[in-house]
Amino acid sequence: MNPQGERWTTDQVLALAPDEASRTAGGRLAGPEPWSRAGADGDAVWGLCEGSGRTPYHTVVDLTGPAYRCSCPSRKFPCKHALGLLLLWSGGDAVPAGAPPPWADEWLTGRRERAAGGAAAPPDGGTSARPTAGTEPAARRAARRAARIGAGAAELEQRLEDLLRTGLAAAEGAGYASWDETAARMVDAQAPGLASRVRELGALSAAGGDRPARLLEECALLHLLDQGFLAVERLPPPLAATVRARVGLTTDTAELLTGPEASPVRDRWLVLSQHDSDEGRLTARRIHLRGERTGRMALHLSYSGGGRPLEPTLPPGLLLDADLAFYPGARPLRAALGTHHAPPVQGPTPSGCGIDAALRAYGEALCDDPWLDSWPVVLADVTPTPGDGDSGWQLADADGESALPLDPRALARPGLWQLIAISGGRPVTVFGTCGHRGFLPLTTWDPEPVSL
Incomplete structure (x- = not known):
């Protein structure tokens, strides 16, 4: 499973996370600050992590399993400490080579002796009989997690009913605390997608505007997602896949690319944008592409931590002859990058559409996925123009018949002024995402692509 001395990538580590909440929490522990006495050899990584108590947590990972042991009380495998330790190790030289300390060596030796004798090694090295991903049938794990999420969705439905019964004014007065508690309950139910949407409700209840x-x-929308998951077995398969993804159930990338149901799409994919964003101690890279033959939009999402460079690097304007495997859903967008059939070459300026067609594309995508925030589009012959009063900037069609407001997030970014300068009052081609907040520009062409 782990060749001697070969470090895993950040994506490989994050693929082990049991849910999105664990991924985020592990990312916060990916730096050297909370760790001491960390070390690694060809088959294991170990370290002490400072926690809320006086005694640090003892964390060790057997890379040949993988299997994990941590003295923390978490019921998740791997826990956030194991994920953080693996991210730190994968990031470079922060974890030196060495021999395991006695507490780690005892557990590792016991596992290997049991493996040599044909007995199953316990997952955490202690007295717990809890099974892990390596020892429990996948179907049983999936059913158990689905039951937890279902219980969380049912509890959330009761919370929403109480909210409507008492009135929205009560929610506005409650602030963040009440919603944070509900979000924590959804994390316990292993439904990070529900938890994220609940936190959004907390932010709205404390925000200004038309609350x-x-x-x-x-x-x-949250009620619709709850009901969708509670009845997921009766939904059409594409919509059921969308609902599962929205509550936080993930699809294994390796299975997507090489599994028995893998169906990669080969095309010449034009890279429309590449943007990085900080997410705690992790960096996320989002690459948007469009197929030359199929016309399909795609989003490749990857993560990196610990100072490791992000991969792949695909600047806007490249044309890539490759396979993409799309994650299942009613309106598939996210995709994994598969086989490259030829070196990338410089591509042309993409063709685009007008404002009305962009809104129609977002509306059609929204029909398939009601929880969609935005949809990627290329706008052709649009001119950035100041709006009236407090309405901010807009992108106007060349004929002046239609205009699309810019997403408020664009107004605070230097890329807006770069777009205005490149345009100089002339129509330009712009790629970005069109959603309920407006249009967020990501790339323009002058005549070469320029990231905004």
Whole structure:
């Protein structure tokens, strides 16, 4: 499983996370600050992690399993400490080579002796009989997690009913605390997607603007997601896949690319944008592509931590002859990058559409995925223009008949002024995402691509 001395990539480590909450928490522990006496050899990684108590948590990972042991009370495998330790190790030289300390060596030796004798090694090295990904049938694990998420969704439905019974004004007065508690309950239910949406409700209840209307809209979407998951077995398969992904159930990338149901799409994919963003101690890279033959939009998402460079690097404008495997869903967008059939070459300026067609594309995608925030589009012959009063900037069609407001997030970014300078009052081609907040520009062409 682990060739001697070969470090895993950040994506390989994060693929082990049992849920999104663990991935985020592990990312916060990916730096050297909380760790002491960390070390690694060809088959194991170990270290002490400072926690809330006086005694640090003892964490060790057997890379040949992989299998994990940590003295923390978490019921998740791997826990956030094991993920953080693996991310630190994968990031470079922060974890030196050495021999395991006695507490780690005892557990590792016991595992290997039992493996040599044909007995199953316990997952955490202690007295717990809890099974892990390496010892429990996948179907049983999936069913158990689905039952937990179902219980969380049912509890959340009761919370929403109480909210509507008492009125939205009560939610506005409650602030963050009440919603944070509900979000924590969803994390315990292994439903990070539900937890994230609950936190959004907490932010809305404390925000300005038209709070009651926005709160009601988000409650309705959350109710729809709850009901969708509680009845997921009766949904059409593509919609069921969307619901599962929205609550936080992930698809294994290796299975997507090489599994028995793998169906990669080969095309010449034009890279439309590449943007990095900080997410705690991790860096996320989002690469948008469009197929030359199929016209399909795709999003490749990858993570890196510990100072390791992000991969792949695909600047806008490249044309890539490759296979993409799309994650299942009613409106597939995220994809994994498969086989490259030829070196990338410089591609042309992409063709685009007008404002009305962009809104129609987002509307059609929204019909398939009601929880979609935005959809990628290429706009052709649009001109950035100042709006009236407080409405901010807009992108206007060349004929002046239609205009699309810019996403408020764009107004605070230097890329907006770069776009205005490149345009100089002339129509330009712009790629970005079109959603309920407006249009977020990511790349323009002058005549070469420029990231915004």
